[in-house]
Amino acid sequence: MVELDVFRDFRFGVAEPSADARERASVRLGTVIEGRPRRATSILRPVRERPGRVMLAFAAVAVATAVALFVSVPWKSSPGFLERAQAALTPPAGTVVHMKWQETRSSTDAACKVTFAPSEMWIDQAPPYRYRGIVNGLPVPGDPSPCASGPPIEGGGTLEPPPVRGYLGPGDPAAAFREALENGTARDEGQTQLDGRTVERIRFTDPKGCFVLEPDCEPMAVFVDPETFYPVRIVNPNGNAPSGRFSSDVRYLTYEYLPGNAENRALADIR
Amino acid sequence: MDCLARSLNEPKAFTPIFDRHFDAVHRYLHRRAGRDVADELAAETFAIAFERRTSCRGTGSALPWLYGIATNLLRRRWRAERRQLRAFARSGVDRWVNYEDEAASRVDDAAFGARLAGALATMRRSERDALLLYALAGLSYGEIAIALDVPVGTVRTWLHRAREVARQELAEPAPRSLANSGADVNG
Numbered sequence: 001m002v003e004l005d006v007f008r009d010f011r012f013g014v015a016e017p018s019a020d021a022r023e024r025a026s027v028r029l030g031t032v033i034e035g036r037p038r039r040a041t042s043i044l045r046p047v048r049e050r051p052g053r054v055m056l057a058f059a060a061v062a063v064a065t066a067v068a069l070f071v072s073v074p075w076k077s078s079p080g081f082l083e084r085a086q087a088a089l090t091p092p093a094g095t096v097v098h099m100k101w102q103e104t105r106s107s108t109d110a111a112c113k114v115t116f117a118p119s120e121m122w123i124d125q126a127p128p129y130r131y132r133g134i135v136n137g138l139p140v141p142g143d144p145s146p147c148a149s150g151p152p153i154e155g156g157g158t159l160e161p162p163p164v165r166g167y168l169g170p171g172d173p174a175a176a177f178r179e180a181l182e183n184g185t186a187r188d189e190g191q192t193q194l195d196g197r198t199v200e201r202i203r204f205t206d207p208k209g210c211f212v213l214e215p216d217c218e219p220m221a222v223f224v225d226p227e228t229f230y231p232v233r234i235v236n237p238n239g240n241a242p243s244g245r246f247s248s249d250v251r252y253l254t255y256e257y258l259p260g261n262a263e264n265r266a267l268a269d270i271r
Numbered sequence: 272m273d274c275l276a277r278s279l280n281e282p283k284a285f286t287p288i289f290d291r292h293f294d295a296v297h298r299y300l301h302r303r304a305g306r307d308v309a310d311e312l313a314a315e316t317f318a319i320a321f322e323r324r325t326s327c328r329g330t331g332s333a334l335p336w337l338y339g340i341a342t343n344l345l346r347r348r349w350r351a352e353r354r355q356l357r358a359f360a361r362s363g364v365d366r367w368v369n370y371e372d373e374a375a376s377r378v379d380d381a382a383f384g385a386r387l388a389g390a391l392a393t394m395r396r397s398e399r400d401a402l403l404l405y406a407l408a409g410l411s412y413g414e415i416a417i418a419l420d421v422p423v424g425t426v427r428t429w430l431h432r433a434r435e436v437a438r439q440e441l442a443e444p445a446p447r448s449l450a451n452s453g454a455d456v457n458g
Contacts (some may be wrong), residue, residue: 004430004436007406009389010302015369017297025314029289032318033282120342 046121085188088229089174094260096268097123097172099231100253103137103174105239107246113146118253119152122268126260132156132270157271164189173231174255177224178214183251191226195251199223199232230255292334293317294343299408300361304352305367316341338349338408339418342400349396360389389442394433400427402437 016175070181091097100120106113121133136148189201202222221235231252239246286357300309319340327336345352359365363385391399397419401423404410406420412430416423 003434003441004402004406005386005439006441007391007402008409010384010403010406011358011365011368012302013370014298014301015306015371017301017309021297021310021313022293023309025293025317026289028314029286029317029321032321146310191389 028055052114085177085229088227089177091125091174092257094126095257096264097121097125097174097237097256098258098267099172099255102253103252104249104251105137105246106249107146109240109245110145110147112145114147114149117151117152120254122258122264124260124265124268126265128158130156130158130265130268130270132268154270156268173234173252174229177229178230194223194227194233198226200226200229282321283348284325288320288333289317292337295334295408296337299338299367299403300341302407303403304348304368305355308345308348312341312344315344319344321366334408335410335414335418336402338410339420342418344403345400346396353392356388356392360385369440380407386441390437391438394436398429398433398436401426405430 049269098121100118102115102118104113104115107117116137119133119135119137121135123129125129131245132154133156134152134154136149138153182210187203189203191198192201195200202224218225221233222231224231233252234250236250237245237247239248258267293313297313300312304312316337320333320337327333341411354387359367364383365381365388367383381428384445391402400413400419406416408418412419412423414430415426415448419426427455
């Protein structure tokens with residue numbers, strides 16, 4: 001192991017973390033432990049006293065879209081895929097992302113299946129990156145079933161830092177897609193038919209299909225429009241609820257960039 | 272009993288995990304990707320670890336699992352990490368890390384560090400991850416397997432390949448330019 005042991009000296013003697021870095025990390029962890037949103041400030045209607053609910057609901061979407069986008073597989077995509085996708089996904093400056101989706105959840109453990117009413121979100125891509133969403137599929141306090149759903153909740157606030165690439169909180173799947181492309185962690189698996197249309201199947205997973213280590217995690221399927229590369233459908237079998245695992249099938253009914261005028265910016269502003 | 276099991280019912284019981292392991296995780300990230308990245312990703316590692324603590328495996332220290340999360344986070348930046356390594360290998364100047372003793376300037380070590388960087392840049396990402404968990408984090412084969420969620424046999428294979436690359440690269444009489452090597456296509 002001599003050849004490997006020499007690497008023990010690589011960058012040996014680096015400085016310890018600064019007190020400031022440690023403090024910031026501690027505060028961030030404390031925020032997570034206490035259940036407060038950590039990537040966004042938020043305003044809720046009508047249940048302002050339960051910010052975690054909106055974050056959980058938004059997280060259901062964000063997890064389905066973004067979690068696996070940051071992990072890697074060797075890049076062996078078809079010729080031109082990377083260039084085409086990057087070109088298509090470069091967002092027009094100052095626009096407002098508008099997306100509408102509908103989620104179907106099913107669970108063998110909980111023996112249930114439900115399709116929630118559509119959810120909708122607007123994200124202003126100009127500082128301070130305001131967002132607003134009306135989300136269905138919120139968990140019901142006291143009901144452990146992944147198929148339980150409370151009333152729709154309107155939530156919003158500002159996102160920090162942009163671009164929206166967090167794995168929790170409101171997320172723009174295309175932003176996460178862009179980052180995956182830049183990092184070489186997305187792979188084109190070719191075109192297929194889905195719901196009567198041609199889509200491109202993209203894989204964003206490591207060989208185990210997990211971002212964070214989970215021994216029994218299954219691969220996630222992501223389908224995008226072959227021309228625009230906007231999200232069409234994301235199937236994530238890795239949902240976890242108190243009553244068991246569930247699969248989340250998110251269909252994007254709308255994904256578009258609206259002009260960044262005052263009227264559209266107002267759609268992303270919950271104040 | 273799963274590691275971190277206590278914090279499942281008592282979330283604040285996770286705090287001592289942070290106190291105990293933050294410096295080690297930060298140091299590992301710092302040595303791999305520089306101080307700024309370490310500041311960000313070390314915080315991210317513990318936030319994720321808390322949120323996903325049910326998936327922590329093993330009966331001993333949570334540290335290998337934490338290193339695994341940190342390594343996964345680094346994968347977002349593997350191209351940047353590779354660029355750093357190549358630049359360090361080419362120039363012999365490491366601009367990304369801060370040393371405890373800057374006055375020493377580490378001139379003597381710089382040339383050898385650059386050669387190590389060149390070797391690391393040539394390895395596949397999985398081999399580099401396994402090697403650096405072994406060398407920088409001091410993990411055993413079994414702990415690396417936990418960290419990367421792969422069988423121990425896979426760890427052995429990756430480290431065997433890493434050793435072969437290291438042997439070949441470090442046997443070169445002088446640092447070679449990596450600019451056009453085309454190495455590490457698969458990360």
